[in-house]
Amino acid sequence: MKSSGHHLTLWQVFRVPIGVATLSVFGLLAALLGDGVWDEVGAGALACSIAVLVWALAARRR
Amino acid sequence: MRARTLRAWSWVHKWSSLVSTAFLLMLCVTGLPLVFTHEIEHVLLSEPWRPAHPVGPKLNLDQVLETALARKPGEVPAFMSFDEDRPVVNVTSIEPGGKAGVYSFQPIDQTSGDAAPLVAGHPIMEFLLQLHTDMFLGLPGMLFLGAMGLLLIAAVVSGVVLYAPFMRRLPFGAVRSGKQARTRWLDYHNLLGAVTVAWVLVVGATGVVNTLATPIIDYWKNTALKELTQAYDAPAPLGQRSSLQAAVDRAKTALPGMTLQFVAFPGSSYSTDHHYAVFFHGDTPLTAHLTTPALIDARTGQLAAVAPTPWYVKALSLSQPLHFGDYGGLGLKMVWALLDIATIVILGSGLYLWLAKRKRAQ
Numbered sequence: 001m002k003s004s005g006h007h008l009t010l011w012q013v014f015r016v017p018i019g020v021a022t023l024s025v026f027g028l029l030a031a032l033l034g035d036g037v038w039d040e041v042g043a044g045a046l047a048c049s050i051a052v053l054v055w056a057l058a059a060r061r062r
Numbered sequence: 063m064r065a066r067t068l069r070a071w072s073w074v075h076k077w078s079s080l081v082s083t084a085f086l087l088m089l090c091v092t093g094l095p096l097v098f099t100h101e102i103e104h105v106l107l108s109e110p111w112r113p114a115h116p117v118g119p120k121l122n123l124d125q126v127l128e129t130a131l132a133r134k135p136g137e138v139p140a141f142m143s144f145d146e147d148r149p150v151v152n153v154t155s156i157e158p159g160g161k162a163g164v165y166s167f168q169p170i171d172q173t174s175g176d177a178a179p180l181v182a183g184h185p186i187m188e189f190l191l192q193l194h195t196d197m198f199l200g201l202p203g204m205l206f207l208g209a210m211g212l213l214l215i216a217a218v219v220s221g222v223v224l225y226a227p228f229m230r231r232l233p234f235g236a237v238r239s240g241k242q243a244r245t246r247w248l249d250y251h252n253l254l255g256a257v258t259v260a261w262v263l264v265v266g267a268t269g270v271v272n273t274l275a276t277p278i279i280d281y282w283k284n285t286a287l288k289e290l291t292q293a294y295d296a297p298a299p300l301g302q303r304s305s306l307q308a309a310v311d312r313a314k315t316a317l318p319g320m321t322l323q324f325v326a327f328p329g330s331s332y333s334t335d336h337h338y339a340v341f342f343h344g345d346t347p348l349t350a351h352l353t354t355p356a357l358i359d360a361r362t363g364q365l366a367a368v369a370p371t372p373w374y375v376k377a378l379s380l381s382q383p384l385h386f387g388d389y390g391g392l393g394l395k396m397v398w399a400l401l402d403i404a405t406i407v408i409l410g411s412g413l414y415l416w417l418a419k420r421k422r423a424q
Contacts (some may be wrong), residue, residue, distance in 0.1 A: 014226070016234040021260035028264055031390030032383060036345040037210050043393035047259040050400050056235025056253055 016052065023048045066279045068227060075220035080416065082213035083409050089207070092194040097387055097398050106184045111336050113149050114174035115306050117319050119342045121172050121308040123325075126151045127177040130303075138300060141332070143324040144171070150178045163192070167270050182220045200274050208273030216265045221255050228252060244418045251411040254404050261401045268381035279331060282371065287334050290366050297335035304363035306338065313340035313356035320344060323353060327359045336360055351389070352379050372400060 023045045031042025067283040095102060121129070127139060130153035137155035144151055149172045156165045196203030237249040243386045310325065320342035325331035333339035337357040343350050364374065371379070383389035387398035 007282075007356065008229070008233075010226060013229045013234075017225075017259060024260035025264070028261070028384065030320045031394050032351075032380075034347050039390040040348040040391050040393055043397050044400075045262065046394065047337050047397045049261065050397065050404075051255065052235075053404070056257075057237065060235035061237045061239045 020049050020052050065377060071213055071220045071223045075217055075224055076416065078213040078216040078220065079412050081270070082210040082217065083413055085207065085210040086214055087406065087409050088197075089194060089210075090409065092190045094399055095162055095397050096187070096190055096401050097402065099182075099191075100388065101392070101395075103116060103182050103184050103187060103259075107180055107182070109179050111179050113171050113178075114176055114367050116173065116310070118173050120149060121175055123151065123310055124306050125175065126172060126308055127153060128172050130168045130170055131155060133168065133177075134218060136327070137166060140330040141324055141326055142306075144322060145181070148181075149173055162261075163198075165269070172192070197417040204273045204276065208270045211266050211270035211273065212387075215263065215270070218255075218259060218263055218266070222259060225252060225256065244415065244422075247411045247414055247418075252407060253409045254411070258401055258404050258408065262405055265385055265387075268385040271378055271381035275378055276331075276373055282375050283334060286369060286372060287357070290369075291334045291336055294336050294361075298360040301330070301358045303338075308363050309338040309358035309360070310340055312358055312363065313338075313342070316356045316365055317342045317354060320354065326355070337366055343379075347389075351383050352376055 001004070027042040027048070030045060031038030032038045034042070123142065127142065131137065131139065134155050134158060138158050139153060141154040142155050143149060143154075150169045151172050151365075153168045153170060154165050155168075167180075167183055170176070171178045171182060192198055196207065199206070228248070232249075234256070235253050237253065238245050306325070310322065314322065321344070323341045323343045326339040326341065329335050330339055332341070334357070336359065338360050339355040339357050341353045341355045343353050352371070354368065354370050356368050358364070359366045387395055
């Protein structure tokens with residue numbers, strides 16, 4: 001794969017999606033493997049995907 | 063990425079999506095209310111009820127079964143399950159040789175034998191569930207939807223690959239709202255796809271595993287449980303079965319510390335033709351989803367085996383909560399619903415982008 005005058009590296013393109021995916025999987029498993037507070041932690045971690053979406057819609061629309 | 067490689071991935075993305083979109087939309091739309099099945103049925107079905115004799119003695123399971131079957135002449139028992147918060151035993155029975163998916167479900171007050179009100183299985187939710195599971199087509203329908211799930215996975219993977227060349231010049235999440243609709247919706251499609259990718263893959267993959275439930279359980283019965291059935295040629299007839307209550311009691315002593323979940327009767331899909339399969343689950347958050355059956359010989363009442371399920375049955379058991387999203391309280395269900403709606407927008411925008419591109423090419 002050759003980059004010819006592109007602005008962003010693969011890492012720059014994928015770092016946010018990878019971060020969101022990692023938090024999502026952590027959330028899915030935390031709620032499954034834990035009880036009580038882990039259910040909320042899991043839901044919160046998975047909800048980060050929605051939070052990032054809302055942030056992008058608010059801040060990155062031009 | 064070379065132009066040819068890009069075109070190949072683009073082809074995969076286009077066709078895997080086009081073939082599956084209509085079905086995936088149906089699954090997302092029916093799945094949305096199904097996430098809240100428990101809450102919806104609580105509203106639709108809640109009626110004040112108390113057992114006839116709250117402090118009196120309870121009927122034993124043989125008496126409950128007899129009562130239930132007397133109300134459904136000609137039917138044979140398939141499953142018996144136990145409510146957790148009221149003294150109610152649920153008996154599922156079927157007509158021998160009847161149509162798949164047709165059954166009677168009777169909640170029975172264990173203190174009197176009277177019928178108890180339904181707290182689950184409202185006809186509307188059952189309809190949605192059936193549509194979502196197999197489109198009323200039985201096993202072929204299930205496997206077909208499983209194939210659509212595989213196409214979804216192909217669409218997501220190819221979508222991730224295509225994301226890179228599209229996003230090389232744009233910061234994450236950029237939506238060029240001043241540009242034409244096609245560009246704008248491409249940006250929305252990319253953004254929504256980027257934030258939902260892990261959840262969609264998990265729900266998609268576990269959905270595919272769930273469509274394989276029937277072959278997985280059949281394989282388990284035909285391999286691990288096979289040797290238990292070799293002593294007999296004909297199924298254990300209804301009139302010649304030992305006490306159900308004694309079978310459950312015997313099973314409980316074999317699996318102390320575990321919680322009784324349900325009984326599968328001889329000849330039903332979760333047992334052999336010769337055994338009561340008494341299923342228990344554990345008490346930790348993880349093991350609550352994993353069942354272990356004790357198999358009781360239905361003729362003699364003897365314990366035939368405690369049969370811890372193999373990895374592929376465990377995988378099936380864990381795929382269910384991860385697909386349904388019903389394991390982490392209402393908060394998790396809300397997030398599930400939002401992500402489901404996001405997926406509907408991804409599917410819709412993908413379809414729109416394809417149509418817009420076609421129109422432009424003409």
